[in-house]
Amino acid sequence: MDIPGSACSDVSAIAREIELSHGGFGFFTPSSTYHRFIPGLQGGKMSSSIPESTITxxxxxxxxRKKIMxxxxxxxxxxxxxxxxxGEPDKCPLFLLNLFHMxxxxxxxxxxxxxxxxxxxxCGQCKKETAERVLxxxxxxxxxxxxxxxxxSL
Ligand code: SF4
Structure with a gap:
C-alpha cells in the first residue's frame, strides 16, 4: 500500500481506516504473536498420521485410556x-495436556x-488422574x- 507523505507511524492507522471503510474488521496489527505448541502424547509432533500421538x-x-497410559x-x-x-513436568506432554486443556x-x-x-x-497415578479428566x-x-x-445440514 502506498500512502504518499505519511509518517511511518501513521501508516497502520490509515490502513486500518481503509480496511474499515471497505467492510473489513479493522483489527489492530500485532507486531508479533507468540505460540506454544503442545507436543503429541508420544512427545514428538502431534499428527493425525500418528494415531498414538493424538486423542480424537x-x-x-x-x-x-490406553493412549494416555x-x-x-x-x-x-x-x-x-x-x-x-x-519428575519434570515442563517436559511432560501429559502435564501440558492438563495445563492447556484439562x-x-x-x-x-x-x-x-x-x-x-x-x-x-x-506417573502411573498421574496418568490415571489425567485419563479421568480427559474422559x-x-x-x-x-x-x-x-x-x-x-x-x-449436509
Ligand atoms: S506424568 Fe505427571 S508425574 Fe509424570 S512427569 Fe508428567 S506431570 Fe509428572
Missing part, C-alpha cells in the same frame, strides 16, 4: 529416582506440578455435539 473426539473410552512423560527411569529427584484452576495445576516435582506423585471432558464435549447435531 469420537474415540472409545478404552482407547483413550502409554504416553511419554517427564518421569524418571525408575520409581526410586522419581521419588528422589521428582485443568482450569491454577491452584489445582500448581498442586499437580508440585506433587510431580517433589516426587510425591508417580470427563470428552463426555461433556460429545454431549454438546449431540445437542446441536440437528442444526447441521
Amino acid at each position: 473426539f469420537q474415540e472409545p473410552d478404552e482407547a483413550v 502409554a504416553a511419554f512423560t517427564g518421569g524418571r527411569p525408575t520409581l526410586a529416582e522419581q521419588k528422589e529427584l521428582g 485443568v482450569e484452576d491454577d491452584s489445582e495445576l500448581d498442586e499437580i506440578r508440585n506433587r510431580c516435582l517433589s516426587g510425591e506423585m508417580m 470427563e471432558f470428552l463426555r461433556d464435549f460429545r454431549g454438546k455435539m449431540d445437542a446441536v447435531e440437528h442444526l447441521v
Whole structure:
C-alpha cells in the first residue's frame, strides 16, 4: 500500500481506516504473536498420521485410556529416582495436556506440578488422574455435539 507523505507511524492507522471503510474488521496489527505448541502424547509432533500421538473426539473410552497410559512423560527411569529427584513436568506432554486443556484452576495445576516435582506423585497415578479428566471432558464435549447435531445440514 502506498500512502504518499505519511509518517511511518501513521501508516497502520490509515490502513486500518481503509480496511474499515471497505467492510473489513479493522483489527489492530500485532507486531508479533507468540505460540506454544503442545507436543503429541508420544512427545514428538502431534499428527493425525500418528494415531498414538493424538486423542480424537469420537474415540472409545478404552482407547483413550490406553493412549494416555502409554504416553511419554517427564518421569524418571525408575520409581526410586522419581521419588528422589521428582519428575519434570515442563517436559511432560501429559502435564501440558492438563495445563492447556484439562485443568482450569491454577491452584489445582500448581498442586499437580508440585506433587510431580517433589516426587510425591508417580506417573502411573498421574496418568490415571489425567485419563479421568480427559474422559470427563470428552463426555461433556460429545454431549454438546449431540445437542446441536440437528442444526447441521449436509
Ligand atoms: S508425574 Fe505427571 S506431570 Fe509428572 S512427569 Fe509424570 S506424568 Fe508428567
